Amino acid sequence: MTPLFPDxxxxxxxxxxxxxxxSEALRLRHAAVQDARTVHFYQHARKSRGNYIVDVDGNTILDLYGHIACVPLGYNHPDLLDAWRGGRFDWAAGYRPALGIAPPAEWVGIVEGALSRVAPRGLPNxxxxxxxSEAVENAIKTAFVRLARRRRNGAAPSPEDLALTMLNRQPHTNDMKVISFEGAFHGRSLGSLSATxxxxxxxxxxxxxxxxxxxxPANRFPLDENAAYNREAEARSLDQVTALLxxxxxxxxxxxxxxQGEGGDRHASAAFFQGLRRITSEREVTLIVDEVQTGAGGTGTFWAHEAWDLxxxxxxVTFSKKMQLGGYYFRPELFPAEPWRIFNTFLGDPLRGAQLEVIIEVIERDDLLGNVVRTGKTLVRELTSLVGRYPGLLSSARGVGTYAAIDVRDPATRDRMVKALQQLGVESGGSGDRSIRFRPALVFEDRHVHEAIDRFDAVAKVLA
Amino acid sequence: MTPLFPDxxxxxxxxxxxxxxxSEALRLRHAAVQDARTVHFYQHARKSRGNYIVDVDGNTILDLYGHIACVPLGYNHPDLLDAWRGGRFDWAAGYRPALGIAPPAEWVGIVEGALSRVAPRGLPNxxxxxxxSEAVENAIKTAFVRLARRRRNGAAPSPEDLALTMLNRQPHTNDMKVISFEGAFHGRSLGSLSATxxxxxxxxxxxxxxxxxxxxPANRFPLDENAAYNREAEARSLDQVTALLxxxxxxxxxxxxxxQGEGGDRHASAAFFQGLRRITSEREVTLIVDEVQTGAGGTGTFWAHEAWDLxxxxxxVTFSKKMQLGGYYFRPELFPAEPWRIFNTFLGDPLRGAQLEVIIEVIERDDLLGNVVRTGKTLVRELTSLVGRYPGLLSSARGVGTYAAIDVRDPATRDRMVKALQQLGVESGGSGDRSIRFRPALVFEDRHVHEAIDRFDAVAKVLA
Incomplete structure (x- = not known):
């Protein structure tokens, strides 16, 4: 079979x-200026290719982590490089615009083309x-505008309201709220962090x-053996939401x-999300599905929520990471009545948007979603088999597409396992207290699964 | 004289x-997906050059606004295009990295090179x-970490503190505060917006x-005629800060x-800022100078605060806009003790950082700061003369470098003036209620000043 990523x-x-x-020599130099303690290693950007990172020491490393889920096509995909070298992005080379003031004509083509083709059903805006984080901040702001508009019932804010606004003391505003879930990660700016x-x-x-x-709800795996427990946990969670609303x-x-991506790869059922949509819809409360980590194909559909049949x-629906820039799609009725309410200087980056256009074209042409579904089946099957071989060490193999994870005995062992895998040339990352997450590129194929599992097996033998 | 920007x-x-x-046809298409009400016009990105925007209708427009102060070298500077075409950015072409996880080796060179050369004195990190906005959010977070560390006096947070943290109810934390000034603009995410x-x-x-x-303090212009008034206003403002602290x-x-960039181009004296530094320093309160709009040369020094002799x-010191990416420089003692406290996925954009490296090289080589000082003198002199010719319409010509403004009689007339200038091929923007701001590129020269003033004069004749 022809590999999806050549050479x-x-x-x-x-x-x-x-x-x-x-890498350590670079870290010393880097640390004189920036915080370099979190750096795994320094990457040789041009030599890295497909699913493989080449680091500055010449190691070739299989990448399961994708820069925290940010690499859709692997490294240096030929279509991205050809577009770059062929001049397709030249219009974006000579300055960085404020997209809300004087956007380049090309931006309109990207927005009404590729970015609209992948718009979630029913969310054309x-x-x-x-x-x-900026996507979440603005999504939340959009929800606040909607609630305030309903409460004012079409009336304009009073001069007194506007004066108190400047003092951060708007009546009925500072106690507007957003519900989030235990284990959630929505960003680190002070608004989004309040939901994290x-x-x-x-x-x-x-x-x-x-x-x-x-x-x-924190579903237990395998799902079929724990159906009753999971159903009850989901019902309790929905009851809490209902009571609060x-x-x-x-x-x-x-x-x-x-x-939940940072919170430990915690899943819930389609029925749970259907319930959440019903509860919020009945009460006209804005439901924000944060697809920053799940979006752009990793679960086998372009958006993870497509699988729920809502x-x-x-x-x-918010996005960033694999999408290369941040943003959100929304229903037309959430369009703010006045301009400038939801605004900022850059409003994204047209160059990253132009690259995203190419990325979407490749996803479509090469049926990368189909690949994610196929590879995901292999991956979860192999992880399940791995758990079966090391039951005291590993548990809860789970995944949708290649957005997958396993749990390790305890946090310290998980950290040791990630380190040991790294020494064997596998780049992975933790999620939650004791999970290892898979966030490979959309060109991750069966042979990469087998190469990864081989290393997991070698490490598990030692740690079991 | 050879122009700074060729051709x-x-x-x-x-x-x-x-x-x-x-432009209007594009706006219709654009508005089907995005908010296009704020768009002035659509730009022909590749045809725009130097200080001149070319729009999609073929108009050549002199740019005083610079995409809200974001264009350092004008449009399509040959050094930026040569670097692009010559392959200098190719290492950044094939994926977008998480800079805190596996940065490309080239990133270290940018950070310890150009980005350190322009670091404000005393702020090497x-x-x-x-x-x-993200810069301000993280700068504020850094100040909170500092205050909390001092209050805990080296002790670790208690398990109870950590548990309450997850409920957004940390003792002594939710009432930590940031002082900001009337008229300030620091961003629109919920944390930075609380200071706006x-x-x-x-x-x-x-x-x-x-x-x-x-x-x-809201200084009155001209400064020499209003020295006593201004001194008192500044003293009152400093007294308020002292009392609060x-x-x-x-x-x-x-x-x-x-x-103040959005708040109406409001200036204060070096003595005021010296006083503010003294007051905060004595009390170990973090002083954040937000140079998002003033930074990168528009005032004739790379950072506006260099002029204060603190x-x-x-x-x-926070930055963004002309710097192409966001960030902040800080004193070494503000480095968080633990990694991951101040962190996010992308931590900037290495491609924009690579362009910034070229921008800084051109600023240095072509002495663009010297140009800003020279042009700024001409600009403020010409604006002062304009105010003299139309005293009932215009007032308060002011500026540092080419970061300049004039006030117009009232908000409605200001808006009409901006519109009328636009029809004559001058792109400008308001600030505050009734100011027009100048945020041209660093390659703005005397002949551009004269061309602009000629149009201002024509419009003022009609509106006076």
Whole structure:
């Protein structure tokens, strides 16, 4: 079979510790200016290819992590490089525009073309920004505008309201709220961080809005053996949401990830999300589905929420990461009545948007979603088999498409496992306290699964 | 004299209304997906050159606004295009990395090279992000970490603190505060927006932290005729800051722009900023100088605060706009003790950073700061003369470098003036209620000043 990515390296090849001496030398230089403690290694950007990172020490590393789920086509996909070299992006080479003031004509083509082709069903409108956190901030703001408009019932704000606004003391506004779920990650700016519930270290010492949090159902795997438990957990979570919404008319939005990405790859059923849509819809509360990590194909559909067969679409779907720029799609009725309410200087980056256009074309032409579905089946099957071989060490193999994870015995062992895999040339990352997550590129194929599982097996033998 | 920008258009040339029919046709298409109400016109990106925008209707427009102060070298500077075509950015062409996880080796070179050469004196450390708002959010977070560390006196947070953190109810944290100034603009995400005080429409319906606001001195021009008034206004403002800091140990930071950019081009004296530095320094309160709009040369020094001769540096200086990516420089003692406290996925954009490296090289080689100082003198002199010719219409010509403004009789006339200038081929923008701001590129020269003033004069004749 022809590989989806031509001329990839033959496979993993490791000749130094990872990070190696050249990475550590770079880290020393880097750390004189920036925080370099979080860096896994330094990458040789041009030599990296497809699913393989080449680091500055010459190691060829199979990438399951994708720069925290940001690499849709692998490294240096020929279509991206051809577009670059062929001049397709030249209109974006000579300055960075404010897209809300004087956008280049080409931007309109991208927006009405590729970006509209991948719009979630029922959400034809689009706001572009630069990051996932900024996407969430503006999605939440859109929900607040909607609630305030309904409450004012079409009336203009009074002069007194406007004066108090400038003092951060608007009546009935500072206690508007967003519900999020235990384990959620929605970003790190102070608004989005108030909805983030993944780890205390992300939130410690930062003022937060006192918004409510509800239990995420936290499904047990395998799903068929735990159906009754999971159904009950999901019902309890929905009951909590309902109770909060009925008690507090100041709740503007409910925000949720299709699969909790930082919180430990926690899944919920389609029925749960259908219920959440029903509850919020009946009460005209904005449902924000945060697809920053799940969006752009990793689950086998372009958007993870497509798999839920919702009675009606979410109100807002946020994105970033694999999409290369941030933003959100939304229902037409959420369009703010006045311009400038939801606005900023850059409103995204047309150059990253132009690259995204190419990425979407390749996803369509090469049926990369079909590949993700096929590879995902192999991946979850192999992870399940791995768990079967090391039952004291590993558990809860799970995944939708190649958006997959396993749990490890305890947090310390998980960290050791990630480190050991790294030494064998496999780049992975944790999620939650004791999961290892898979966020490979959409060109991840069966042979990469087998190469990865081979290394997992070798490490598990030692740690079991 | 050789022009700083080769082969610019000879001058303004207008053949349609602005926006013209092609712009309006694009707006219709654009508006089907995005909010296009704020768009001035659609730009022909490749034909635009130097200080001149070419729009899709073929008009050649002199640009005083620079996409809200985002265009350092004008449009399609040959050095930027040569670097692009010559392959200098090819390492950044094939994927978008998470810079905190596996940065390309080239990133270290940019950070320790150009980005360190322009570091403000005393602030060798750097955090990069993508936008000004994100820069401010993280600068504020850094100040909160500092205050909390001092309050905990080296002790670790208790398990109870960490548990309450996950509920957004940390003791002594939600009432930590940032002081900002009336008229300030620091961004639109919910944290930075709580410090923004420019216009009610930016803040209406969005929950805000109840942080204090103090008067900005609002200097009267000309400065020499109003010296006593201004001194008193500045003293009152500093007294307010002092009183707040002494009354409330929960104030973590004071944030201020060197010149209020959105708030109406409001200036204060070096003595005022020296006083602010003294007051905050004595109380170990973090002083954040927000140079998102003033940074990167528009005032004739790379950073506007360099002109103040401060007794010691600010603690943090934020940037974005002309810098092409966001970020902030900070003092080494503000480096968080733990990694991951201040972090996000992208941590900026290496491609925009690579372009910035070229931009900084051109600024240095062509002495563009010297040009800004020279042109700025001409500009303010000509604006002053214009005000003298139309005293009932115009007032308060002011500027540092080419970061300049004039006031117009009233808001409605200001808006008419901006529109009329646009029809004559001059792109400008308002600031505050009734100012017109100049934020030209660093290659703006005397002949561009004269061309602009000629159009201002023509419009003023009609409106006076």
């Amino acid at each position: 990839e390296p033959r496979g993993i090849s490791v000749s130094t510790a990872i990070p190696g001496p050249r 689009l706001m572009t920004v630069t990051t996932g 519930r993944s780890k205390a270290i992300h939130k410690l010492d930062f003022p937060a809005f006192e918004w409510p949090v509800v239990a995420f 009925d008690a507090d008319p100041q709740i503007a939005a409910v925000i949720i990830e299709p699969i 009675p009606e679409p979410p109100d807002i | 610019e258009p000879r001058g303004i040339s207008v053949s349609t209304a602005i926006p013209g029919p092609r 750097l955090m990069t992000v993508t936008t000004g 005080r420019s216009k009610a429409i930016h803040k209406l319906d969005f929950p805000a932290f109840e942080w204090p606001v103090v008067a900005f 002494d009354a409330d140990p929960q104030i973590a930071a004071v944030i201020i722009e060197p010149i 007794p010691e540096p600010p603690d943090i």
